[in-house]
Amino acid sequence: MAKLDLVMYEEEYKALQDIIGRLQRDAQAKVVFLVDKNGQQIAAAGDVRSIDATSLASLTAGNVAATDGLAKLIGEKEFSLLFHEGEKDNLHISIVGKRGILVVIFDQNSSLALVRLRVKKASRELQEIFDKVEIRAQSESGGSARFESPFSEITDEDIDKLFGD
Amino acid sequence: MTFINYASREINCKIVYYGPGLCGKTTNIQWIYEQANPEKKGKLVSLATETDRTLFFDFLPLDMGTVKGFKVRFHLYTVPGQVFYDASRKLILRGCDGVIFVADSQRPRMEANIESIANLATNLKENGFDIRSIPYVLQLNKRDMPSAAPADEMERLLRFRNEPMIEAVANRGTGVIETLKACARQILLELQKG
Numbered sequence: 001m002a003k004l005d006l007v008m009y010e011e012e013y014k015a016l017q018d019i020i021g022r023l024q025r026d027a028q029a030k031v032v033f034l035v036d037k038n039g040q041q042i043a044a045a046g047d048v049r050s051i052d053a054t055s056l057a058s059l060t061a062g063n064v065a066a067t068d069g070l071a072k073l074i075g076e077k078e079f080s081l082l083f084h085e086g087e088k089d090n091l092h093i094s095i096v097g098k099r100g101i102l103v104v105i106f107d108q109n110s111s112l113a114l115v116r117l118r119v120k121k122a123s124r125e126l127q128e129i130f131d132k133v134e135i136r137a138q139s140e141s142g143g144s145a146r147f148e149s150p151f152s153e154i155t156d157e158d159i160d161k162l163f164g165d
Numbered sequence: 166m167t168f169i170n171y172a173s174r175e176i177n178c179k180i181v182y183y184g185p186g187l188c189g190k191t192t193n194i195q196w197i198y199e200q201a202n203p204e205k206k207g208k209l210v211s212l213a214t215e216t217d218r219t220l221f222f223d224f225l226p227l228d229m230g231t232v233k234g235f236k237v238r239f240h241l242y243t244v245p246g247q248v249f250y251d252a253s254r255k256l257i258l259r260g261c262d263g264v265i266f267v268a269d270s271q272r273p274r275m276e277a278n279i280e281s282i283a284n285l286a287t288n289l290k291e292n293g294f295d296i297r298s299i300p301y302v303l304q305l306n307k308r309d310m311p312s313a314a315p316a317d318e319m320e321r322l323l324r325f326r327n328e329p330m331i332e333a334v335a336n337r338g339t340g341v342i343e344t345l346k347a348c349a350r351q352i353l354l355e356l357q358k359g
Binding site: 005006007008009010013014036037038039040042052054055058059062065066068069150151152153154156158159161162163 | 166167168169170171172173177179207208210212221222224226229230232233234235237240242252253256257259260261342346349350353354356357
């Protein structure tokens with residue numbers, strides 16, 4: 001089955017967080033989000049409190065998925081970049097590797113050219129980390145699994161508790 | 166695809182409500198949204214037409230509490246049920262951890278239920294999943310309708326892998342939480358395997 005969970009450890013998460021923090025400052029953006037293609041937020045930088053990040057992540061992933069579908073209809077592999085221009089704020093959405101989406105929200109304090117330039121550099125760095133995560137995941141899903149699921153001892157009681165029973 | 170973040174000790178799972186048009190997928194999610202503790206739920210996002218038919222998807226994030234020190238969060242999605250939205254349905258199944266099939270109990274809708282399950286199997290396969298092994302629950306919705314078929318008849322037609330089968334009246338909330346719980350249980354037990 002094509003199911004490979006995305007497992008992220010502290011060190012990888014910190015590295016991703018550092019990169020998008022730097023991108024947010026260098027691109028003079030308001031907020032930067034890193035989202036996975038299935039609609040889950042991975043990391044964020046900037047004034048994130050002003051935005052409903054969870055909805056943003058799922059809608060971005062839906063948007064990218066729909067655009068992917070459009071690309072395939074006209075014989076393209078994908079559209080690697082989406083840009084939405086608003087009256088005040090703009091959204092720059094780009095694909096990172098196979099599973100990441102980078103969302104940059106910026107206003108007139110920055111420019112599309114600057115954002116594109118900075119995103120390019122950050123994307124390469126993010127890609128390297130995603131590759132590492134993937135290689136590790138694959139080696140762990142092989143026979144010599146040193147990764148032990150924290151849920152290996154989950155009980156029915158634990159699940160009942162989640163539902164307040 | 167479950168996202169386990171060791172840094173923030175969070176685990177996110179994606180559950181998709183599937184089924185034919187007007188079977189009550191959105192009603193299920195809406196009921197959960199209305200009942201959930203305000204601290205636990207996020208915003209309900211609905212991409213619907215002017216007549217409230219789902220156009221792309223509904224989305225509801227739910228914080229469930231903690232298991233083994235990890236915050237568990239479910240992302241609930243519905244697909245658009247109408248036949249011609251098939252491309253959208255396929256996209257929404259991407260990376261899902263579990264599926265809830267909402268069947269419409271009304272007798273005239275039985276063919277639509279069967280077609281929709283076949284469509285689900287095809288779309289899951291295209292996303293690299295197998296309908297016979299993914300966490301899966303069958304909900305028989307609209308049990309209160311006068312034209313509802315008997316449950317055992319629906320079971321014969323729609324149940325194919327000994328999956329949990331739950332009778333529901335989603336607009337009154339009957340069976341809604343039980344259904345979600347049955348799916349969550351399978352997903353979390355799946356994680357046990359690592």
